Amino acid sequence: MEDILKILNEFRPDINFQSSERLIDDGLLDSLDIVNIVAELDSEFDIEIPVEEITPENFNSVSAINRLVDRLKEEA
Amino acid sequence: MTFNSLHFFIFFPIVAMLYYIIPKKYQWIWLLIVSYVFYLLANFKFGFFLMSTTVTTYYAAIGVGKINEHQKDVLLANKDTYAKEQIKELKANSKKHKKQVVAGVLLINFGILAFLKYSNFFIKSVDGVLGAFHSSASVPTLKLLLPLGISFYTFQAMGYVIDVYRGKYQPEKNLAKLALFLSFFPQIMEGPIGRYNELAHQLYGQHEFDYNNAKFGLQLMLWGYFKKVVIADRAGILVNMVYSNYQSFSGLQVAFVAVIYAVQIYADFSGYIDIATGAAQFLGIRLAPNFNRPYFSKSVSEFWRRWHISLGTWFKDYLFYPLSLSKTGINLGKFSRKHFSPAFAKNVPAFFGLSVVWLTTGLWHGSDWHYVIYGVYYGALIILSMQCKPLLQSLTAKLRIPTESFGWKLFRVARTFSLVCLGFILFRAENMGIAFSMMKSIFTLSKPALSTSFIFNNFTRTDFAFLILSIIVLVIVSLLQRKRNLRETLSKQNIVFRWSIYCTAALSVIFLGVLASNDPSQFIYFQF
Amino acid sequence: MKKFICKSLLFCFTMLILLGGITAFVLFGLPQQFGMSYQHALSTQYNSMRRIPSRKLVVMGDSAVPFSLNVPLMEKRIKMPVQTLGIHSGTGLEYILSLSKSSIHKGDIMVLELEPSNGDSFTPSIILTACENNFDMYKAFSAKDWEKAVEYYPSFLIKKVKYYFRIKDQQSPSYSGKSFDSDGNYSYFRGKCVLPRHLSKTSQNTEFNQRDYNTEFISYLNDYNRFCKGKGATFLITFPPFLDESLVSSKSDISNLVNYLSHELNVPIITKISDRELPRKYIYNNISHCNTAGADKVTVDLSNEIEKYLNKKPANVPPAKIKRVPVTVKLIRTSIDKKMRV
Numbered sequence: 001m002e003d004i005l006k007i008l009n010e011f012r013p014d015i016n017f018q019s020s021e022r023l024i025d026d027g028l029l030d031s032l033d034i035v036n037i038v039a040e041l042d043s044e045f046d047i048e049i050p051v052e053e054i055t056p057e058n059f060n061s062v063s064a065i066n067r068l069v070d071r072l073k074e075e076a
Numbered sequence: 077m078t079f080n081s082l083h084f085f086i087f088f089p090i091v092a093m094l095y096y097i098i099p100k101k102y103q104w105i106w107l108l109i110v111s112y113v114f115y116l117l118a119n120f121k122f123g124f125f126l127m128s129t130t131v132t133t134y135y136a137a138i139g140v141g142k143i144n145e146h147q148k149d150v151l152l153a154n155k156d157t158y159a160k161e162q163i164k165e166l167k168a169n170s171k172k173h174k175k176q177v178v179a180g181v182l183l184i185n186f187g188i189l190a191f192l193k194y195s196n197f198f199i200k201s202v203d204g205v206l207g208a209f210h211s212s213a214s215v216p217t218l219k220l221l222l223p224l225g226i227s228f229y230t231f232q233a234m235g236y237v238i239d240v241y242r243g244k245y246q247p248e249k250n251l252a253k254l255a256l257f258l259s260f261f262p263q264i265m266e267g268p269i270g271r272y273n274e275l276a277h278q279l280y281g282q283h284e285f286d287y288n289n290a291k292f293g294l295q296l297m298l299w300g301y302f303k304k305v306v307i308a309d310r311a312g313i314l315v316n317m318v319y320s321n322y323q324s325f326s327g328l329q330v331a332f333v334a335v336i337y338a339v340q341i342y343a344d345f346s347g348y349i350d351i352a353t354g355a356a357q358f359l360g361i362r363l364a365p366n367f368n369r370p371y372f373s374k375s376v377s378e379f380w381r382r383w384h385i386s387l388g389t390w391f392k393d394y395l396f397y398p399l400s401l402s403k404t405g406i407n408l409g410k411f412s413r414k415h416f417s418p419a420f421a422k423n424v425p426a427f428f429g430l431s432v433v434w435l436t437t438g439l440w441h442g443s444d445w446h447y448v449i450y451g452v453y454y455g456a457l458i459i460l461s462m463q464c465k466p467l468l469q470s471l472t473a474k475l476r477i478p479t480e481s482f483g484w485k486l487f488r489v490a491r492t493f494s495l496v497c498l499g500f501i502l503f504r505a506e507n508m509g510i511a512f513s514m515m516k517s518i519f520t521l522s523k524p525a526l527s528t529s530f531i532f533n534n535f536t537r538t539d540f541a542f543l544i545l546s547i548i549v550l551v552i553v554s555l556l557q558r559k560r561n562l563r564e565t566l567s568k569q570n571i572v573f574r575w576s577i578y579c580t581a582a583l584s585v586i587f588l589g590v591l592a593s594n595d596p597s598q599f600i601y602f603q604f
Numbered sequence: 605m606k607k608f609i610c611k612s613l614l615f616c617f618t619m620l621i622l623l624g625g626i627t628a629f630v631l632f633g634l635p636q637q638f639g640m641s642y643q644h645a646l647s648t649q650y651n652s653m654r655r656i657p658s659r660k661l662v663v664m665g666d667s668a669v670p671f672s673l674n675v676p677l678m679e680k681r682i683k684m685p686v687q688t689l690g691i692h693s694g695t696g697l698e699y700i701l702s703l704s705k706s707s708i709h710k711g712d713i714m715v716l717e718l719e720p721s722n723g724d725s726f727t728p729s730i731i732l733t734a735c736e737n738n739f740d741m742y743k744a745f746s747a748k749d750w751e752k753a754v755e756y757y758p759s760f761l762i763k764k765v766k767y768y769f770r771i772k773d774q775q776s777p778s779y780s781g782k783s784f785d786s787d788g789n790y791s792y793f794r795g796k797c798v799l800p801r802h803l804s805k806t807s808q809n810t811e812f813n814q815r816d817y818n819t820e821f822i823s824y825l826n827d828y829n830r831f832c833k834g835k836g837a838t839f840l841i842t843f844p845p846f847l848d849e850s851l852v853s854s855k856s857d858i859s860n861l862v863n864y865l866s867h868e869l870n871v872p873i874i875t876k877i878s879d880r881e882l883p884r885k886y887i888y889n890n891i892s893h894c895n896t897a898g899a900d901k902v903t904v905d906l907s908n909e910i911e912k913y914l915n916k917k918p919a920n921v922p923p924a925k926i927k928r929v930p931v932t933v934k935l936i937r938t939s940i941d942k943k944m945r946v
Contacts, residue, residue, distance in 0.1 A: 011422065013126070031392050032426045032462060035400040039409050039425040041402070050241035051397045080754060094605060285605040396676060576617070583620055583626075588757045 001066050007040045008062065017062050022057040034059065041065075047072040077119045078100065078265075080305060081352045085113070092358055100282035104256055107279065107359070111261040115224070122223035125192075129185050130255045133233040135176050136181035137247035137254075140174050144243070147409045178241045182234055189230045197443035210328040225264045227440060231390055233258055236272045238394055245273055253280055260361075262352035266345070268366040268386035275361070283360035292563045293358030298581050299553075300350030306591030307546045308344035311336050313535045314543070317506060321396050322514050324528040327521040337504055339547055344372065345384070367553050374488035376457045387440070391433050400429030427459050434458070446511055449502055450502040457495065469480065542588055628785070630761045636768035640781040643734035645670070649788030650741055653687045653707045658708070660685040662707070664700045665717030666693035668844035670790035671893035672717070674903040681907035683854040687850045688789045690717075691734070693707060694723030701828050702744035710836035713910065716724050716825075717844040718865075718873075720816035723824075728756035732765065778889060794888040794895035803850055807884050810846040812853040812877060814864045822868045829871045840877040840913060841865075845902050876910040891921050 008017050016027055023029045029037070038049050049072060058068045077083050091110045095103055116123050147170040149164065158166070196217045203214045236257070240247045248254045256279055263270060318325055318333040325333075346367045353363045370383035380388050399405055405425040412421035438451020461468075477484055496513060505511035516522070531537055556562055566574055627729050653662060661682055662671050669690040676685045690700050698721060703712060722893055725747045735741040745753060764774070777783070783792035799808075825841075832839040853861075858877050865873060886898025 030381075031396060032377075032423075032430075035397065035405075035426045035429060036422055038401055040422070042406060043410065049401070050242075050448055051393070051401060052244065054397055082751065285608070287605075287608050290608050536766070538766065538771065575615070579617065579619065579622060583622065586623070587626075587762055589758075 001062065004041070004042065004065055004069065007044065008065075010040070011036050018049050021061045023061060028066060029059065041069060045069055067076055071073060077114055079348060083117075089356060092355075093407070095359055096283075096285045101282075103283060104253065107260065108252060108256040111259040111264065114257060114261040114434045115264060118224050119221075121221060122562060125188065125226060126222045126259060127229060127255075128188070128232050130258050132181050132184050132249070133237055134248070134251050134254045136237050138249070140240050141247040143174050143177070146170070156387060174241055181237055185230050185234060189226055192220050192226065194439070194443045196220065197520055198221070201445075212322075216330065221396060225266070225346065228269055229258050229264055230269045231387075232269050235269070235390060235394055239272060239482070248272075248276070256280070256571055257538070260356075262356045263363055266348050266352070267384075268349060268352075270364055274364065278361045286360060288362055289357050291358070291567070293354040295566070295578075296354030296357060297351045298352060298354075298578065298585070300347040300352075301585045301589070302347070302546075302581050303350065303550065304347030306584050307550060308340045308347060308541070309338035309589065310539060310543050311343070311548070313539070314530055315340055317532065317535065318530070319506075319510075319514075320519065321528075322510070324524050324526070325517075326523045327517045327519070328528070329528075331497075331518045334501055334514075334518070336543075338371070338493070338497045338500050339550070340390050341500065341504075342367075343550065358431045369557060371493050372498070372554070372558075373492050374485060374490055375492055376454060376461065379492055379496055380454065380458075387437070387468070395436060396429040396433045399432050400425040405417045409521050417599070419466070423462055430455055430459055444507070446502055446505060446508050449511075450499060450506060451506040453499055453502055467555050546584075546588070627757075627761060630764055631737060632731070633662065634764060634768050637764050638736050640775075641733060641773070642775060642779045642781060642783070643691055643783050643939070644736070645729050645735040645784040645788045645790075646689075646695065647730075647736065647738045647741065647788075648784060648786070649687060649689050649691075650738065652787040653689060653704070656685045656687060656707075656769075658685060659709070659713075660687060660710035661713045662687045662704055663715045663717065663906075664691050664704060665690040665697065665844060666695070666700075666719060667691055667890070668719075668892040669717055670784070671794070671888065671890075672845050672899050673790070673900040673906075674896070674899045675787070675789040677900060677903045678907055680885045681904070684713075686789075687787065692727075692730055693719070693725060694727035694730040695734075696723065696727075696749075697721040698723055698746065698824055699731065699744060699749060700727050700898060701824070702746065703741060705744070705828075705831060706740075708832060708835045708837045712835075712837040713840065713914075714832055714837055715874075715906070715910070716840055718841050719844060720813075721821050722773045722818055723820065725750060728752045728760070729763075732756060732760040736764075752817075761826045783798065793837060794893075794899075797884045797887045797895065798889050799847070799884075799887065803880075808850050809852045810891055811851040812858045812861045814857075814861045817865070826870050829869075840910065841869065841871050842906060842909065843877050843880050843894045845886070845894055846882045847887045847891040848881045848883055851881065851893050872913060874913045875906070879905060 005017060008015070011033055012029065015023075020026065020028060026074065034054060038054065041047070042049055049068065051070075053073070054066060058064055077087060087110075091106075096104055098106055112123070115126065147166060150166060150416045151158070154162075194289045199215045199217050204535055206213055236254075239245060246415075248257070253276075257272060257276060258264075260275075260279060280512075315337045318330065319337075322330055349366045353366075356363045366385050368382040368385065370379055373379040373382050405428050408428050409421065412424040416424075434451040434455025435448065436451070437454070438448045441447045441450060472479060502508075503510045505514060519573050530540065553562065566577065653660075661678070661684055661756055663673055663678075663686065667690070670688050673686075673688055675686050675688060689704055697716070697719065701716065706715065723746070726746075728749075732753060733742075733751075742753075775781075778794065785791040791799045854911055862873070862877065879926055880902070882894070882898055882901075886901055888895040888898070
């Protein structure tokens with residue numbers, strides 16, 4: 001969870017990720033951020049986040065991202 | 077039939093009234109019939125292309141669905157016997173087959189679109205190259221028919237297939253229902269590009285007459301007509317005259333007309349979308365939003381999230397993400413991390429996606445080089461702004477600029493609007509040379525040998541006055557829209573006020589509208 | 605839904621009242637504005653034609669007709685009243701023919717300077733300003749014409765308001781209301797040819813092509829011929845003049861066309877196309893517009909062709925005397941006309 005937070009902060013140091021549950025819905029992260037973050041997550045955790053998983057449910061909060069990453073790690 | 081022909085004023089009321097009179101379970105069939113009538117009345121031959129896209133899309137999606145089902149059956153049957161590797165192999169196989177089906181249908185449909193839209197562009201470019209080598213060989217251009225709305229319904233269809241492939245929803249089993257999804261008359265000509273999961277249940281569902289939907293829908297249509305016929309068509313007269321004769325005008329005049337063109341294309345396109353959205357709303361169907369007061373954007377990226385929204389999101393979901401997160405994108409990122417600064421490298425997958433998306437966006441708008449440059453222009457601006465963001469942020473901090481102040485926000489809006497107006501010169505000018513000459517004339521504030529007035533026999537002082545007046549109305553309405561839902565606010569006012577507004581708007585459309593016999597500009601996005 | 609239908613009907617009714625009120629005010633509340641315009645001549649021609657009590661010759665067509673007809677000369681030669689009916693190709697020939705129908709009487713000779721036409725040439729901006737409040741002329745509209753006129757009508761009303769505020773279209777001396785006499789016959793003096801040495805290859809061509817005459821137009825002409833015969837009148841076809849330099853069709857194209865027309869039309873064609881091919885000295889400002897000298901020549905030729913045709917047929921009707929409405933009445937009418945043209 002901390003490594004995910006580190007990655008997020010690397011791209012958007014201006015956002016307080018811990019306090020938001022609506023990162024996508026509130027427009028805090030845009031498509032460019034998503035791409036950068038996903039590319040980094042793929043590389044860091046050796047997973048492949050497919051495009052269909054890029055949904056608000058999976059990216060609205062740090063814990064949601066964490067759940068996604070854990071699930072994909074297991075399926076790999 | 078277009079939205080601003082007399083025929084539509086007879087067509088739509090009949091369609092809408094019958095829609096609510098017939099038994100509700102047949103409403104979607106009625107919509108399918110009238111949509112095809114609407115489309116075929118424009119040109120009978122277009123029907124062939126629409127139907128072929130519909131049929132190929134239908135079978136491709138069904139095919140993908142069958143592969144999924146087969147995979148599920150096999151897994152269920154061999155639940156206890158398959159090892160992990162076998163399951164993985166089965167899934168990989170299914171995925172491969174699905175990819176082939178989807179690739180096939182994408183190739184066919186985008187292939188048709190590309191051929192009809194771009195082959196003459198390709199041929200002309202080849203001829204240009206041959207000419208550069210002083211070759212007398214030349215390829216003759218083809219006489220091709222470009223079906224109306226092909227760029228829109230093809231994208232809508234391919235989005236549907238890709239969604240089915242991604243497992244977002246099950247394929248539509250009824251060919252007629254899918255045909256309605258792709259031909260629904262309010263949106264087939266100029267969009268908005270719809271998503272199956274949002275539209276399907278609305279199109280096929282049963283609708284009760286709703287007074288508010290009817291009222292708001294008609295109001296929106298009236299507003300759309302006002303924008304299109306009073307503002308856009310009138311502005312078009314001035315814009316056409318200056319663009320075809322820009323050397324006779326001063327830099328300041330060209331700059332003014334560049335702004336007027338931005339108004340024209342917004343009024344024209346959003347006007348058409350309002351008519352479409354209003355018509356659909358009358359029928360109880362909500363179309364995707366396509367404009368969100370785009371000229372109030374503070375950055376170019378924000379502009380493209382507020383202008384032609386359905387196209388932007390389509391490119392985002394079906395081109396930008398898949399490309400940036402593809403093996404190529406990721407590998408480019410890894411490569412850059414090794415060889416370039418981390419500040420640059422971290423953005424590389426996005427840059428890769430953006431470059432392709434903006435080239436494609438430019439091409440989508442037209443089959444000529446200046447459209448490509450139009451796309452490249454915005455791609456470059458967005459990539460530059462991404463890369464320079466930290467630098468600019470530190471600069472504004474150093475200069476102690478109050479970034480939350482109204483003045484700074486106004487500056488950002490003005491800056492974005494200016495960039496957008498410049499971009500539209502690339503879009504509207506006939507070729508690159510003219511576009512650059514016009515921009516040069518603006519930036520050097522050139523003065524022609526003989527000064528020329530905007531006023532000529534087709535565009536009198538009164539035309540100019542009405543244009544300015546109607547633009548002021550547009551600006552006021554846009555400003556009011558920031559804080560409130562105008563149609564609801566209007567409904568709360570007293571009846572005299574409301575009806576005065578409706579009657580004034582309708583009379584303006586009838587009398588101030590530039591009508592058919594005065595040679596109106598076709599809806600700008602018509603031949604896409 | 606009932607509430608909605610009631611309210612919509614009420615709204616439509618309100619709009620109709622508003623539109624009707626505005627239209628009535630502009631049409632009748634404001635004085636007539638287009639009387640001095642070039643196209644107003646069509647209304648003058650129509651009224652003049654209706655007033656002719658005796659046998660008459662009416663020459664119909666587009667703008668070639670007023671420029672190629674010297675009416676006093678024709679009247680002297682043909683010994684009956686002569687009326688021009690035509691001002692501009694933007695009226696479409698079908699409308700002109702339709703307009704003439706109500707004035708056709710026994711013994712009349714209706715001559716058409718034939719050009720290709722297809723029912724689409726009807727231009728509401730010209731016709732509505734030509735007719736203005738002469739509502740009789742609206743009776744000659746076809747259904748398609750009505751559709752165009754209705755679509756254009758709001759613009760017509762706006763145009764009239766603009767004219768009221770002195771925002772007028774520019775006119776040139778040869779294309780103004782003053783170029784016509786009080787019977788709507790063209791009387792402006794035209795001297796030397798003013799066309800450039802080199803004609804435009806795209807817009808200044810004279811073509812004679814069978815393909816330009818569609819079957820609808822041919823049957824329209826045949827129907828008109830039947831109508832004339834039914835009234836005891838004669839319908840004849842001639843051709844407008846054209847500048848020899850502008851001709852792009854070959855002799856075989858021309859003879860193909862003439863054969864086709866002779867075959868398909870039940871109407872006598874009294875002119876040879878080559879007889880209307882004129883050199884520059886007879887042409888004025890358009891490849892089919894004559895100057896005054898050219899008009900005299902064409903008038904003489906046309907009168908000979910008509911005489912020749914008539915002499916072939918037994919004359920059942922004695923030759924008409926040139927008789928129009930008495931001068932005093934004519935003067936009063938002229939002054940009324942003058943008053944209308946503000």
